[in-house]
Amino acid sequence: SQVFNFEDHSHRRYNPFLGSYVQVSPHRSKRPWQGQQESIIAQEQISYDPECFLCAGNRRVGGELNPDYQDTFVFTNDFGALTADIPIGSFDEGEFFKAKSERGVCKVICFSPDHSRTIPNLSLEQVTAVVKTWKKEYEILGSIDYINYVQIFENKGEVMGCSNPHPHGQIWAQESIPDEPFKKQLNFKKYHEIHQTSMVVDYVHAEIIKQKRIIDENDTFVILVPFWAVWPFEAMIAPKVHLPNLSAMSDNQLKDLADAYSKLTKRYDRLFDVSFPYSAGLHQAPTDGLEHTEWDIHMVFYPPLLRSATVKKFMVGYEMLANPQRDLTAEKAAAVLRDCV
Amino acid sequence: SQVFNFEDHSHRRYNPFLGSYVQVSPHRSKRPWQGQQESIIAQEQISYDPECFLCAGNRRVGGELNPDYQDTFVFTNDFGALTADIPIGSFDEGEFFKAKSERGVCKVICFSPDHSRTIPNLSLEQVTAVVKTWKKEYEILGSIDYINYVQIFENKGEVMGCSNPHPHGQIWAQESIPDEPFKKQLNFKKYHEIHQTSMVVDYVHAEIIKQKRIIDENDTFVILVPFWAVWPFEAMIAPKVHLPNLSAMSDNQLKDLADAYSKLTKRYDRLFDVSFPYSAGLHQAPTDGLEHTEWDIHMVFYPPLLRSATVKKFMVGYEMLANPQRDLTAEKAAAVLRDCV
Ligand SMILES: O=P(O)(O)O[C@H]1O[C@H](CO)[C@@H](O)[C@H](O)[C@H]1O
Numbered sequence: 001s002q003v004f005n006f007e008d009h010s011h012r013r014y015n016p017f018l019g020s021y022v023q024v025s026p027h028r029s030k031r032p033w034q035g036q037q038e039s040i041i042a043q044e045q046i047s048y049d050p051e052c053f054l055c056a057g058n059r060r061v062g063g064e065l066n067p068d069y070q071d072t073f074v075f076t077n078d079f080g081a082l083t084a085d086i087p088i089g090s091f092d093e094g095e096f097f098k099a100k101s102e103r104g105v106c107k108v109i110c111f112s113p114d115h116s117r118t119i120p121n122l123s124l125e126q127v128t129a130v131v132k133t134w135k136k137e138y139e140i141l142g143s144i145d146y147i148n149y150v151q152i153f154e155n156k157g158e159v160m161g162c163s164n165p166h167p168h169g170q171i172w173a174q175e176s177i178p179d180e181p182f183k184k185q186l187n188f189k190k191y192h193e194i195h196q197t198s199m200v201v202d203y204v205h206a207e208i209i210k211q212k213r214i215i216d217e218n219d220t221f222v223i224l225v226p227f228w229a230v231w232p233f234e235a236m237i238a239p240k241v242h243l244p245n246l247s248a249m250s251d252n253q254l255k256d257l258a259d260a261y262s263k264l265t266k267r268y269d270r271l272f273d274v275s276f277p278y279s280a281g282l283h284q285a286p287t288d289g290l291e292h293t294e295w296d297i298h299m300v301f302y303p304p305l306l307r308s309a310t311v312k313k314f315m316v317g318y319e320m321l322a323n324p325q326r327d328l329t330a331e332k333a334a335a336v337l338r339d340c341v
Numbered sequence: 342s343q344v345f346n347f348e349d350h351s352h353r354r355y356n357p358f359l360g361s362y363v364q365v366s367p368h369r370s371k372r373p374w375q376g377q378q379e380s381i382i383a384q385e386q387i388s389y390d391p392e393c394f395l396c397a398g399n400r401r402v403g404g405e406l407n408p409d410y411q412d413t414f415v416f417t418n419d420f421g422a423l424t425a426d427i428p429i430g431s432f433d434e435g436e437f438f439k440a441k442s443e444r445g446v447c448k449v450i451c452f453s454p455d456h457s458r459t460i461p462n463l464s465l466e467q468v469t470a471v472v473k474t475w476k477k478e479y480e481i482l483g484s485i486d487y488i489n490y491v492q493i494f495e496n497k498g499e500v501m502g503c504s505n506p507h508p509h510g511q512i513w514a515q516e517s518i519p520d521e522p523f524k525k526q527l528n529f530k531k532y533h534e535i536h537q538t539s540m541v542v543d544y545v546h547a548e549i550i551k552q553k554r555i556i557d558e559n560d561t562f563v564i565l566v567p568f569w570a571v572w573p574f575e576a577m578i579a580p581k582v583h584l585p586n587l588s589a590m591s592d593n594q595l596k597d598l599a600d601a602y603s604k605l606t607k608r609y610d611r612l613f614d615v616s617f618p619y620s621a622g623l624h625q626a627p628t629d630g631l632e633h634t635e636w637d638i639h640m641v642f643y644p645p646l647l648r649s650a651t652v653k654k655f656m657v658g659y660e661m662l663a664n665p666q667r668d669l670t671a672e673k674a675a676a677v678l679r680d681c682v
């Protein structure tokens with residue numbers, strides 16, 4: 001009789017960062033697909049688009065003029081979900097009706113004045129300029145008294161709700177620690193209390209020993225597919241040494257983060273020979289003024305494509321109502337991305 | 342100076358069922374949209390499609406022949422994510438590598454032999470037949486020794502990853518209680534211990550008093566937009582009396598569930614004058630043999646459309662990495678759906 005192994009048989013894996021599970025169904029990759037197909041995202045051809053709100057010198061939706069910027073350019077989102085100028089207050093009625101005002105700042109970061117570029121086709125120097133801008137913004141926003149968490153992220157591709165191909169990312173900084181980093185913080189704290197070491201770095205070293213899910217690395221970071229990945233080609237850039245946030249990082253370490261960001265997205269573009277869509281972003285220590293030895297900065301990538309440039313994974317039905325579910329294993333995804341050179 | 346109110350100012354609301362938060366940004370509805378547009382889902386015109394895997398008398402992907410069914414028809418999914426015939430076992434190595442085999446059964450339920458129908462254009466008798474089939478399957482699957490949870494759901498529309506327009510739903514039944522119902526169960530239990538009543542029914546009565554988020558009702562159920570809704574037109578069908586699962590429901594109560602399902606989906610179709618896509622499904626007591634007085638059955642609807650038949654809400658970036666976020670308030674969504682008669 002057969003023996004259970006997690007590369008062939010249906011199983012659940014535990015995510016110790018979030019305290020949740022993923023359902024893995026390796027045999028399901030054989031399923032035929034007759035559903036919706038995405039359109040191929042062509043690489044933009046023109047370096048300057050007179051209609052683009054983000055190109056240098058152009059006018060934005062809000063009416064303001066962009067400067068003639070050379071590397072990165074940051075501005076406050078003209079339609080931010082979070083704003084600073086709201087009355088503070090809360091509503092608390094019984095067990096069911098609890099609401100609290102939430103102040104914040106939403107910013108947009110243009111990665112390059114060149115409309116036709118994306119992270120994987122910028123130079124290492126240019127990507128390093130992006131990472132240094134993140135650090136600066138993390139510090140500026142984090143020093144605002146009421147800002148306790150700074151979420152830096154990038155939505156790439158129309159399929160990820162990105163409405164402008166001009167290379168850019170966003171920062172939403174706010175009063176509360178949002179749900180995902182909050183859950184991670186709880187688990188990082190518990191782990192730190194028990195082991196006196198940080199969970200992310202210990203996990204990275206456990207994966208380095210195994211070598212099964214590592215895609216690439218440099219001096220400071222590894223690029224890996226987490227054991228508990230949910231999205232088909234989900235990946236994480238995580239540090240080999242304790243680094244709670246961008247502020248703790250030296251210039252060399254910032255360059256290594258840029259290098260990993262560049263290397264991973266280059267592999268992604270080669271995977272299906274298309275400008276690869278994803279949502280990606282940093283999880284790092286809150287800016288609430290407390291010491292956060294339990295935290296290590298790490299960058300997560302959630303790309304939707306599953307089988308080809310046009311067939312994505314739908315996180316619907318069972319996944320929305322019950323539990324995240326994936327078909328190909330984390331080990332297979334890592335092997336494929338490792339070969340994308 | 343202004344006073345905080347949750348219909349105009351950016352805030353977070355607490356979801357006591359899941360123990361999570363939603364970020365609400367009412368002012369953001371004014372944002373212009375230049376991103377991806379969905380194609381309009383045309384209502385199917387033909388009652389029988391010779392190429393359809395689900396039409397009566399046709400051959401399925403797996404090679405089997407569908408019977409000449411008259412109302413509902415249930416079969417085991419030819420490419421189920423969960424199967425019964427796997428070796429049982431687990432993998433447990435340190436803090437980071439934990440996996441456990443997961444047995445289960447995946448079934449498909451055809452709602453009608455008529456290829457051109459959807460729930461809102463079936464008769465009440467036909468929708469009642471669907472609900473009665475759910476009850477039967479909940480009992481058949483729930484009585485299998487190793488099955489502890491039965492997830493019944495429907496994905497409707499290509500945008501929700503539904504690969505076949507033939508009216509159908511799915512059932513995934515399995516060993517473990519999946520994450521979402523598991524979290525609800527924890528909160529329902531805590532509430533029940535404190536109040537000796539069930540959380541869902543108490544919530545329903547609190548909303549009946551307020552009347553601000555109720556869309557419709559019948560003798561057994563209310564249809565409402567939960568205070569903590571995440572999706573733009575998210576809704577819930579929840580009971581006025583304690584009903585832990587389908588088995589506890591009388592024929593009249595089953596008919597009332599069908600009536601609410603029909604009424605809500607009719608409103609949805611009228612909202613943007615389109616066959617309205619959604620993922621929907623039942624949350625109810627596990628089939629683990631324990632008593633579950635803390636549970637009440639309720640049906641949740643997660644529809645993606647935001648502003649029109651072609652503009653959906655993207656749950657990406659900030660939402661994936663940090664926290665669910667919505668623009669229009671639950672109160673506005675309820676008012677709009679209440680007017681869709
Ligand atoms: O089972 P189907 O309809 O082929 O597939 C659809 O529903 C499943 C359950 O919600 C999801 O896991 C799939 O991603 C989705 O495409």
Ligand SMILES: O=P(O)(O)O[C@H]1O[C@H](CO)[C@@H](O)[C@H](O)[C@H]1O
Nearest residue numbers: 161163654655656657658659660
């Ligand atoms: O801010 P954008 O690019 O207009 O909008 C996009 O990203 C936001 C943050 O991830 C999401 O809330 C929106 O649903 C998405 O369309």
